[in-house]
Amino acid sequence: WFWVIGVIQVVLVLFGMKWLEYFYRYTSVVLLVCYGVLAYLLFSHYHVRMPAATVPMQWGTAISTIVTFSILAWTYKVSTVSRFARPASDAHGKKAFFFAPSVGIMVSVLVMGLMGMYSQQATGNWNLALLGAHAPIWGVIAAVGVALAIIHTNAMNLYPSTVDLLVALNTFRRPSQWEQPIATIAMGVLGTVLAILGILNHVAGFLDVIGDVIIPFTFIMLVDWLWVQRRQTPVAAFFAQPRTGHDWWSWP
Template identity: 70%
Template structure:
């Protein structure tokens, strides 16, 4: 009898300690004791988040431009985006809040609410895309049909995200070796068993179109999410102002993009398919294991889609209701379910249009926020001010920012019609739209400051 009581007590203790590990901080400021992430850990998180089973798709999307120009375009994309990425990442160290809470000062509470709803669906789309890739790979490996693997992948990802950034960081750190070994094994097989020659351009390089595809697929699609992770980093006022905190996210993201896009392009040339994981079923024993490892690595990326999607939804809910500790796990479960259904319904078939649409919205939104944070808020707004009740109409909508965003959005949508050759062959349209939007906002706020 005594042993049964002891065992029951242990079971209850284990269950309670496990439940206590589920992240419930939601949109509130991250407590100081949880802000322990170093620049090295930040680098690994974003390297692994970018090193998805879907990332080699870039090699297929840019195949017609050839290997050399693709590599140059990826490097140029990093040069264009590393400063915005670094500034957004530092924002999380300066004030331990997710970016869309900070957006309440930039766009007003209702403006931030609307963006939160929008980006919730954007991240659900990314989650669905990556889950679809993993499901297709596992169906191919096990010669299966239907949605069973889609559901398995979706459930595993949801469980991981429930435990939040602390356990996500552990997961990235300790499974990074597994991913490198699995991809390394399949890449070795690709280069040792197929005739590989560097793909040459089959048409003239279109720098604007190529860079637009890359930044929308990778670094600028991630940028507004960077503070959602860096809010768990060591605070900036702690004295650790090392440049690596600024560079770690962009270098991690683009290193994975560069390496895996090269593998994807070579795989497309040699096998007719960009997805190197599909080689696994043709390799006895170890090939299948490696392919499963690559497919499961989709969790690296998808966790960083579902996690921000949850936080974005919580920002919207917090505009209406007070935060509750159960909101975060409930939102994770609901969004994970809906995103898995998107994968099953075939969102992968609409990837090109999806990438174009998110670039039109995210880049102007991000650039305006950076201008506001640096030149209006001067990086000094206390965390508690983002939760003050709405008292005036200006707190609901910040019209200068919304007007500037609308200009950027219009340019992004119709700019290509005004000058097709300029924005396809030379300039990346979303970046131009973002810079124009940021410039309009800068001029407007400067005029307001002078008049005051």
């Protein structure tokens, strides 16, 4: 199953952003509908209640984990959408386009976390999609739909990872014709192997460590973009080739 998902996401990325975006757009709707069906199944067929704390609650750690998980996605790639995805009819952009990606990510992380918590309490497993194995045919279909939609998340993580790797490498070398497919396949295989080895078992520790860096860095980005640059810097300035030593270290 890991290899099936891995192969599908690699193929999607090899086709490029145009077809990946089509897949992402339509499976997003599938994910929302199917996740709603599974949530209904959880609350209608199981005794769901607020889980009781079994150990003292570490609120600082819990909040840091949620914030880091959300901000990691925003800072890594969605910040570009927030800053530059403006309606063509409005040259100055709208505030809604700036806030929508951030709110969308944080709300989805929070809601899916809550559903996982209730599922863990009621069924003993946090993965809501596994309810499909004990449900009527419509529950099975919903579980398959969620699994399909998860592929788009993996593919949308693989695509920018490949691009970021190539951008870093091309700083020191010239681009070649086959570097994109080779990098995509290599990183896809690496990600699949890490998933098989159980990398998710260590995700909490990873988020704790990365949060110490990513949270302060994110607020620096926000202050710089909103107060220093005042959302006026042209997009091209972020991709201009540095020519002097000062250009390598200065921020647009």
